[in-house]
Amino acid sequence: MNDFIDLSIADLLAQHQLDSFAALWDLELDAVDAPNTERGGWSSVALLTLGERRFFLKRQINHMTRSIQRPLGEPTFAREMRNIQRYQQLGIPALRAAYFAQRKVMGEQRAILMTHALDDWQDLDDWLQQWPQLSNEQQQGIVQACAKLAKTLHQAGQVHGCFYPKHIFLQKQALGFTAQLIDLEKTRPLLLGRRDRIKDLEPLFRRSQHAWGREQVQLFLQNYLDTPEHIPYWVERLDARRIDKETRP
Incomplete structure (x- = not known):
């Protein structure tokens, strides 16, 4: 190269x-x-x-x-x-x-x-550690920024492969937040449609569950999906994959 x-x-x-x-x-x-x-x-x-x-x-x-x-x-x-x-x-x-x-x-x-260096940016892990101290508006802004980032990524036909809170960096704006990704080594083309997308997103929710509840997952999917009526299916599949990962030896 x-x-x-x-x-x-x-x-x-x-x-x-x-x-x-x-x-x-x-x-x-x-x-x-x-x-x-x-x-x-x-x-x-x-x-x-x-x-x-x-x-x-x-x-x-x-x-x-x-x-x-x-x-x-x-x-x-x-x-x-x-x-x-x-x-x-x-x-x-x-x-x-x-x-x-x-x-x-x-x-x-x-x-x-x-x-x-991403000066004036904080990774999502840092935001999650202070989650209870954030206002409802800040919490919603962070979730929406993460959803927008994931949507942009997947609509571009890419899978990050390591979509963890520590790899998502956020910056507060005048209105809401903006987000970007680091650690792109495992990125690959999105080939398997919804299966690839669920596989890519699941680690984010699993590693955020100490701070994010069902309300945050719903808000994320509302901003990520073009078809809100499919949210229950996505919640079910994400939960199934999380449980599978957590129960593996």
Whole structure:
């Protein structure tokens, strides 16, 4: 996959002598969480601050994924970068890439993906933790924003594959909220219609059930579905899938 740099920050990177793969790779930064060592490789995320701008700098070694199109494999960041570009083309609100490149160094497959930090945004997990303190208007605005995001995603023919509260970021607007997605690595085309959509949405409701009740689920589906009369069916199928997931050994 070709190198990418957001032209709006090209001068900023140059000013800090960070406009090359080697320079970004050699930066010594504290990781924001424990490295991911799955897939037989290594992948880490750090926060990079340049002046008043903040970015998440993600670096990986031999952290590969394979597909029918790429049977020999590619860095997982390459797939995520491709999905970021796809979301942008389809008009699905999501994080923005600042830099991407991959190199083979001393037999290792290395990749860098840098994204713009979502300053002034909070993930849904954070909002759920303060749910009882939110006004009814705020609660409704958050649910409606999440439903609008899911509807935009699925109408664009995409399945996120990891539609969890921690991957949905919200920002308060003058009227209501707006939402966008992060962590696009598992995105794939929506092929199985309603089955795929229910499978994609169920984790959101399962992981929000400590704060969201039947009222919130109903409100979400009212804003997500074009056919309100189908809400009972969707509630039934979502509940069935949740129960199945919760009772698996």
